[in-house]
Amino acid sequence: MIDHASTALHSNVPQVKGQITLRRVKPRYLGSVRFFKHLIVTFVSVMMILPWGVVAFMAGKEETRRTESRQLEAQLIVTMGELQSFVNEYEALLARIDSDDAENLMLVGQLMDQLEIAESLYEFESAYGHLHPELRVEGPKEYIDSSRTVYLTFDDGPGGYTKSVLDILQRYDVRATFFVVGYVINSPGREDLLRRMVEEGHTIGVHTFSHVYKDVYSSLEAYLEDFAKTSERIEEITGIKPDIFRFPGGSLNSYNERWGNTIISEMLNRGYRYYDWNAGSGDASTEATVDSIYEDVIRQVHGNPYSVVLMHDGGGGRQATVQALPMIIERLQREGYEFDKLTNQVRPTVYTTAGYNRG
């Protein structure tokens, strides 16, 4: 367990051979200032690295495990506040380590094991660091309270309906989020739409450059390449580097089975946050009507503590979306809901079901 003498840290840990050994070495290391420093450093390192590590370890498991790992990952996104509470808990534990019983030594041993795991995971993680090193942003320090807040999100634009969407949002004084597609920005007039989004206080997130699933998800490198192209275009036009994104097809889709968990852990580790949705409007379906969009959104928002609503301003004819939008806003405003744009301080929603509603 703790008998590796290969690193300085491990060589400081006594062998657990029995009471006699324990009594002999304890005054030198256990209970010393250095010992406590090591424990705190160990603990903080483990808490910071382990969540990504757990996600990475889940990679390659069978399909049924994938949903579990996704839920686990959502739980493991550690905010500074949560980290602090772990530290407090651990300090309480430290305060109890004043007797020389075997149980305490076992706890130390377990922590050393965790440190070893964290160290090996760190090596794993940094193996990808040379790929697009510019893709790194400051992650959230904490998550805000989103109760009764509705985050409208529009995917696949900017397109022919984006201006109408922006006009409606402006009329109702509502801020929203646009997950944009890189290649469509190249059409005439689209750069102006992006600048208008920023001027009017909306958030722009990365969706994808090509929106071709089989290319985007063919490897981690391919994903980062596609992401970097989109991010660069957005920054070049608006001066703002996006720090949130949405996976094409949502984070759970049949194209990213091979690479999905690796991509997720890499992106989270680089500070990015991604948002699936917990209220689908169904507006990408050819059978969608103004009423079906309106009713789907209202019903799901009513059932959520806070909502990330998936709609589209590009990728096809979106007249129904544009017509349903004012109805949705009016109804929910009347009911006391707040509308806001996403930022990385909104706790990510990762509740999507594969194939339910293409993002």
Ligand SMILES: [Zn+2]
């Ligand atoms: Zn999409």
